[in-house]
Each structure stands twice: as C-alpha cells, then as structure tokens.
Amino acid sequence: MANNKNIAVKVASRTQLNEDIVRLTLVALDGSPLPAWEPGAHIELQLSTGNGTDEDAIMLRHYSLCGDYNCTDNWEVAVLREQSGRGGSAYIHEKLKEGDVVKVSGPRNHFPFKPGKKVLFIAGGIGITPILPMIQQAEAEGIDWRLVYLSRERSRLVYLDRFEEYDSKRIRLNGDVEDGFCDLVELLSTCDSETTVYSCGPKPLLDALENLHREQKEAGWSLTIERFTAKESALDQSGSFDVVINSTGKRVHIPEGQSILETLRDQGIxxxxxxxxxxxxxxxxxxxxxxxxHRDSVLSEEERADNDYMMVCVSRALSEELVLDL
Ligand code: FES
Known part of the structure; x- marks a missing residue:
C-alpha cells in the first residue's frame, strides 16, 4: 500500500557486502517503530546533493526492503553501485556515512507477493533483495518454494548467510563463469499451472522470462517481475497528443519524441x-x-485496465487527448 509520508531516518550501520554492494540499516531518528511493510516493498531515499535547495538538488532513489518484514526497529536495504548510473548509488557508496540522516518516504509495494501452491524465485544479482523477504514468508507459510540465484561469478553472490536456515535442496546458486549460463527453458519446463515465478534482476533476464512466459502459455505458470530499468516499450515515444491540466484547463501538446513529464516541465509544470x-x-x-x-513496469494488468493512473515519464496516449488530475 502506498505511504507517502516522509520520515527522517538515521544510517545505523553500513556494511560492504562485496566491492559493489553496500548494505544499510536505517532507524527512525526519534527511535520510534518504523512503518510496517510486506515483502516486495521498497522505500524512496531523498538524497541531498548539497547543490541548492530546489527539487533538482534532491535525488530520489528507490531500494527494496530486504530485512525481516516482522521487524519495525530498522529497515535494511542493499545498494549496488551503478557504473553508468545517475549519481544516487555513487553518492551512497562514497558519501553516506553511519549516523547521517536521510529523509525517506514509503514503504510502497509494486511487487506484492501473492504466492500460489508453488513458487520459483529467479533472482539476478542485486535482484535478490526483494526476493529475500518473500522467501522468509514462503518458508513461514509452508509454501513449496525454490530459488535460482544468478550472477556473473559466484563470488559476487551476497546474503548467502540468510540461506543457512533453509533446506539447501531448495536453493541453486549459479555463477555464469563457474557454472555456465542458466538454461531458462529447461528451468521453466519444471513449472506447472500451480507455480508462480517471481523474478527481479537485469533487463535481459526479465525480457527472456517474459518471452518464455508468452511462448509457454499452455504450461499455465504465472510470472510476476520487478524491473530496475525501462522495458523496450518505455523507450518508444512515437505519436503526438494533447494533455489538459484539469485544475487550470491549460492544454499542452506532447510532441513525438518527448515525454509528458519533460514537456510539462518545459511549461513550468x-x-x-x-x-x-x-x-x-x-x-x-x-x-x-x-x-x-501504458508503457511503465509499475501498474498491474488490472490497474492498467482501470486507466485511473499513469506514469507520465514514459506512458503516452491512445486517445487524442488526456485530462490529467493536476
Ligand atoms: S519517475 Fe519513476 S515511474 Fe516515472
């Protein structure tokens, strides 16, 4: 459920999990319990660049909560340093220290865990983070779960200590270098109509899973994914249309090649x-x-069909005009 209230939290600890991933634990500044959350939820960190006070001086970054979902004493996130990122992860890796205070909003959950009888988790790299509390819940509810955890090299796999309490037969670790690429077709051939596949990881993995899901429709397994990067259709900005700002009646033309977000910003909105x-x-x-x-990776099929909300950074219009609640 969405929770947009801002909370001030303090970095209680930071631990380097490997050379590219740092784990942060966050506690409320006043020591009070943090809002409850469910597996799949993320929080939004408001990172100040120190360059002025307007909104461009704040970087908003989203990280999956990956600790114990029963614990409200602290929140845990793990941050991968993005080599070609926009500065958020570099700031966390290079500047954010224990004791620093950060504003946070959330938790919000666009990747809710609604397991069927059997669950196959497929995690790629840092995509293990939202999966960890899902595994905790699956185990607690006695669900028949399996995890395939993929990485370029086994040495880059993190959070392996969390798996020690589980039956090792449920877990398959796969480093491309040591084990070769995981054969997804073979893996998914073990799924049936009682299986839900939950996956988070890099774009090629998620694209491949979506394709296989289409191709293996008759097998009946379902797929729920969370993306960290845009899917192909989000990059297509063809077609032009008008947007009307409901509060003022102002009409803005959205040209081909430009998003609603950018065009409205150019108009001071x-x-x-x-x-x-x-x-x-x-x-x-x-x-x-x-x-x-809809071109986003956030809304569910039902939410898309309702057409009550849209992500204006990527989505466009099928009609000649959209009236937005602005
Ligand atoms: S800014 Fe992230 S979905 Fe639009």
Whole structure:
C-alpha cells in the first residue's frame, strides 16, 4: 500500500557486502517503530546533493526492503553501485556515512507477493533483495518454494548467510563463469499451472522470462517481475497528443519524441519524478479522461485496465487527448 509520508531516518550501520554492494540499516531518528511493510516493498531515499535547495538538488532513489518484514526497529536495504548510473548509488557508496540522516518516504509495494501452491524465485544479482523477504514468508507459510540465484561469478553472490536456515535442496546458486549460463527453458519446463515465478534482476533476464512466459502459455505458470530499468516499450515515444491540466484547463501538446513529464516541465509544470524509466512509481498521475497508452513496469494488468493512473515519464496516449488530475 502506498505511504507517502516522509520520515527522517538515521544510517545505523553500513556494511560492504562485496566491492559493489553496500548494505544499510536505517532507524527512525526519534527511535520510534518504523512503518510496517510486506515483502516486495521498497522505500524512496531523498538524497541531498548539497547543490541548492530546489527539487533538482534532491535525488530520489528507490531500494527494496530486504530485512525481516516482522521487524519495525530498522529497515535494511542493499545498494549496488551503478557504473553508468545517475549519481544516487555513487553518492551512497562514497558519501553516506553511519549516523547521517536521510529523509525517506514509503514503504510502497509494486511487487506484492501473492504466492500460489508453488513458487520459483529467479533472482539476478542485486535482484535478490526483494526476493529475500518473500522467501522468509514462503518458508513461514509452508509454501513449496525454490530459488535460482544468478550472477556473473559466484563470488559476487551476497546474503548467502540468510540461506543457512533453509533446506539447501531448495536453493541453486549459479555463477555464469563457474557454472555456465542458466538454461531458462529447461528451468521453466519444471513449472506447472500451480507455480508462480517471481523474478527481479537485469533487463535481459526479465525480457527472456517474459518471452518464455508468452511462448509457454499452455504450461499455465504465472510470472510476476520487478524491473530496475525501462522495458523496450518505455523507450518508444512515437505519436503526438494533447494533455489538459484539469485544475487550470491549460492544454499542452506532447510532441513525438518527448515525454509528458519533460514537456510539462518545459511549461513550468513540475511533477515529482525519480527513475524517468517507468519503474519506480514516483510520477504516478491521475487520469480523469482519455485513454493512456501504458508503457511503465509499475501498474498491474488490472490497474492498467482501470486507466485511473499513469506514469507520465514514459506512458503516452491512445486517445487524442488526456485530462490529467493536476
Ligand atoms: S519517475 Fe519513476 S515511474 Fe516515472
């Protein structure tokens, strides 16, 4: 469930899990319990660049909660240093220290865990983070679960200590270098209509799973994924249309090649955003009339069909006009 309240939290500890991944534990500044959350939830860190006070001086970054979901004393996140990122992960790795205070909003959950009888988790790299509390819940509920945890090299796999309490037969670790690439077709051939596949990881992995899900429709397994980067359709900005700002009646033409978000910003209409890739949910905007062309990775099939909200950083319009709740 969305929770947009800002909370001040303190970095209680930071631990380097490997050369690229740092784990942070966060506690409320006043020591009070933190809001409860469910597996799949993430929080939004508001990182100040120190360059002025307007919203461009704040980087909003989203990280999956990966600790014990029964614990409200602290939150835990793990941050991968993105080599070609936009500065958020570099800031956390290089500047954020124990004792620093950060504003946080959330938790929000766009990757809810609703398991069937059997679950296959497929985690790629840092994509293990939202999966960890899902495994905790699956184990607690006696669900028949398996995990395939993929990485370039086995030495880059993190959080292996969390698996010690589980039956090792449920867990398969796969380093491309040591074990070769995981054969996804073979892996998914073990799934049936009682199996839900939950996956988080790099784009090629998730694209491959979505393709196989389409190809193996008759097998009946279902797929739920969380993306950290834009899917292909989010990059396509073809077609032009108009947006009407409901509160003022102002009409803005959205040209081909430019997003609603960028065009409105150019007109002085600011909408809070973060990823600009349709994966975080920050720019969610109400739709009062017209038909959005959803290109995000956040809304569920049902939410898309309702057409009540859209992510204006990537989504476009199927109608000539959209009236936005702005
Ligand atoms: S800014 Fe992240 S979904 Fe639009």
């Amino acid at each position: 600011r909408i809070t955003c973060s990823c600009r890739d349709g994966v975080c949910g920050t720019c969610e905007t109400g739709v009062l009339a017209g038909l959005p062309d």
